[in-house]
Amino acid sequence: MGVIVPDAVEHYLAELNTAGNPVLDAIAAGNVTRGLPLVDAEVGALLRVLATAIGATRILEIGTAIGYSGIWLARALPVGGMLVTMEFDEERAREARENFARAGLADRVSVVVGDAQLKIAKVSGPFDLIFQDGDKTLYTPLLDRLVALLRPGGLLITDNVLWDGKVVPGFSTGAHDDNVDTRAIAEYNRRVAAHPHLLTSTIPLRDGVSISVKTS
Numbered sequence: 001m002g003v004i005v006p007d008a009v010e011h012y013l014a015e016l017n018t019a020g021n022p023v024l025d026a027i028a029a030g031n032v033t034r035g036l037p038l039v040d041a042e043v044g045a046l047l048r049v050l051a052t053a054i055g056a057t058r059i060l061e062i063g064t065a066i067g068y069s070g071i072w073l074a075r076a077l078p079v080g081g082m083l084v085t086m087e088f089d090e091e092r093a094r095e096a097r098e099n100f101a102r103a104g105l106a107d108r109v110s111v112v113v114g115d116a117q118l119k120i121a122k123v124s125g126p127f128d129l130i131f132q133d134g135d136k137t138l139y140t141p142l143l144d145r146l147v148a149l150l151r152p153g154g155l156l157i158t159d160n161v162l163w164d165g166k167v168v169p170g171f172s173t174g175a176h177d178d179n180v181d182t183r184a185i186a187e188y189n190r191r192v193a194a195h196p197h198l199l200t201s202t203i204p205l206r207d208g209v210s211i212s213v214k215t216s
């Protein structure tokens with residue numbers, strides 16, 4: 001549970017969310033003890049709704065981990081659609097491929113192993129939707145490249161933009177709140193808000209999700 005949405009509301013939303021499947025449930029259950037920083041099912045459902053709403057056929061994800069958010073995204077793709085998802089950690093990427101196969105999605109997912117900052121230069125657009133959920137200090141350095149890879153009308157979705165409230169002046173009083181990630185996300189939020197090609201709304205769901213449409 002995060003600190004943005006009260007626990008009772010998160011439980012209520014979780015009970016209403018019927019969009020999961022057994023593979024997603026198994027990953028989430030296994031992650032209770034493991035503690036990887038995966039999106040939760042409510043953010044997953046949001047990703048799937050948005051990808052479905054725009055009829056996405058090409059999706060790019062930065063930060064695969066073990067494929068949890070990727071499964072939510074890839075389930076929105078039609079046959080012939082493609083999710084390209086990038087992961088630095090070889091073991092996580094291997095596990096993600098297994099999870100995509102278990103979910104019956106191996107035919108529409110390409111897991112790229114390596115540093116997204118380097119790999120992104122070799123990817124060809126356009127993409128209908130890009131989900132940014134990798135290293136927080138890379139959010140701003142990747143921003144203009146990701147916007148260039150999006151089609152006009154496409155969506156750039158970014159997770160953790162409220163960072164447990166640490167980016168919000170006066171909200172959090174933790175001793176180590178003003179760290180490199182907090183500053184990186186705060187800077188990213190400012191850049192996205194002022195970006196000449198993006199129109200953005202931020203949803204205070206879980207850890208904060210920004211949704212930007214490429215306007216031109």
Ligand SMILES: C[S@@+](CC[C@H](N)C(=O)[O-])C[C@H]1O[C@@H](n2cnc3c(N)ncnc32)[C@H](O)[C@@H]1O
Nearest residue numbers: 038039063065068069087088115116133134135
């Ligand atoms: C927050 S997790 C992704 C969670 C995943 N999107 C989900 O919700 O299921 C971030 C992932 O990005 C990966 N990562 C960090 N830096 C990266 C980089 N430079 N290039 C590619 N992946 C990176 C980490 O290894 C980690 O698995």
